[in-house]
Amino acid sequence: MGTWSERIGLERPIVQAGMGGGLATAPLAGAVSAAGGLGTVGIMPAPAFGPELRSARDLAGEAPLAANLLLPFVRPAHVAACIAHRMRVVVLHGGLSGPIVTALRDAGIEVLQQVGTVDEARRALRIGADGVIVQGTEAGGHTYARRPVDAALADVRAALPSPVPVLAAGGVNEAADVRRLLDAGADAVVVGTRFLATPESRAHPGYKRALIDGRDTVDTLLFGFGWPMRHRVLRNAAVDRWCAIDERGPRAVRILSRVSAPIGGALPLSLMAVYPRVQRPWLPVLTPGPPLEGGGGDRILRASALYAGQGVGAIDRLVPAADLVATLAG
Ligand SMILES: Cc1cc2nc3c(=O)[nH]c(=O)nc-3n(C[C@H](O)[C@H](O)[C@H](O)COP(=O)(O)O)c2cc1C
Incomplete structure (x- = not known):
């Protein structure tokens, strides 16, 4: 065919x-x-x-x-x-x-x-x-x-x-x-x-608002605890705090991500989904789970991965x- x-x-x-x-x-x-x-x-x-x-x-x-x-x-x-x-x-x-x-x-x-x-x-x-x-x-x-x-x-x-x-x-x-x-x-x-x-x-409503308002993305390793693979995200409080000098995030955070890879692969995905609710911008142990509808108030947006591509400005x-x-x- x-x-x-x-x-x-x-x-x-x-x-x-x-x-x-x-x-x-x-x-x-x-x-x-x-x-x-x-x-x-x-x-x-x-x-x-x-x-x-x-x-x-x-x-x-x-x-x-x-x-x-x-x-x-x-x-x-x-x-x-x-x-x-x-x-x-x-x-x-x-x-x-x-x-x-x-x-x-x-x-x-x-x-x-x-x-x-x-x-x-x-x-x-x-x-x-x-x-x-x-x-x-x-x-x-x-x-x-x-x-x-x-x-x-x-x-x-x-x-x-x-x-x-x-x-x-x-x-x-x-x-x-x-x-x-x-x-x-x-x-x-x-x-x-x-x-x-x-x-x-099923993105969190605040995440959808951020897609409409957002322009600027970074290619980083910041949200790599349990999964140390590069990812492109919108800026938020955690990104502003930890990626100002190096977009990839601090070296110590990247090392922690690498050594935590076996943990991420072994844990049930359901746990990876819960963890972002307790992440905070000041503590750079940041997992890849995205903020979901029903996943709590807007505070979650400050320290979780808001994945988005460079074309986000068109939304x-x-x-x-x-x-x-x-x-x-x-
Ligand atoms: C929010 C989000 C989550 C993604 N999750 C996955 C995933 O779970 N598996 C996958 O293969 N690709 C994933 N991707 C990457 C896409 O497959 C695709 O390569 C990318 O979205 C294309 O670029 P665009 O976002 O500019 O359209 C994700 C992309 C975004 C934006």
């Missing part, structure tokens, strides 16, 4: 990023898939993941649906849920795992690995991934990005044989961005920040997810 979108069964080449920790759940993913894009449920604690995929499936009907798995936190139950609830695509990020790729592909699921460079893309294909999502430095959330999205896409597209799907992520805000990246050889685009600013995302209001799919598709 023709294009990647046609093979997957998409009406529009727009993929909503599976933003983890409870941000992208069934209402968002279901609405995007029902509107002809590819909705993606982000990783959440294993016992809640299967029911969430089932709810998304109910909302999406027979439209294709995706799930996102962050490697440090994946449990066998996550993989089993993706298979049981007939995910069409699974996106992997934050590490490589041959056995997980094989288990998903054996179940007929298309596996995409999120990468930043040609070397990472080649490694993903070597362990069996069907294709890659290449992140540009504009991207919000956790990132491997090294170059702006146009340059990163050009590198990876040129290096991989043409039937291999290459999707582009980072800074997609409007139809012109989608058109430009498709013209440059992307099989589809992946959009995160823009889908966070929808009524359907001036919340737009329903289905409208956003239609607008981006042009």
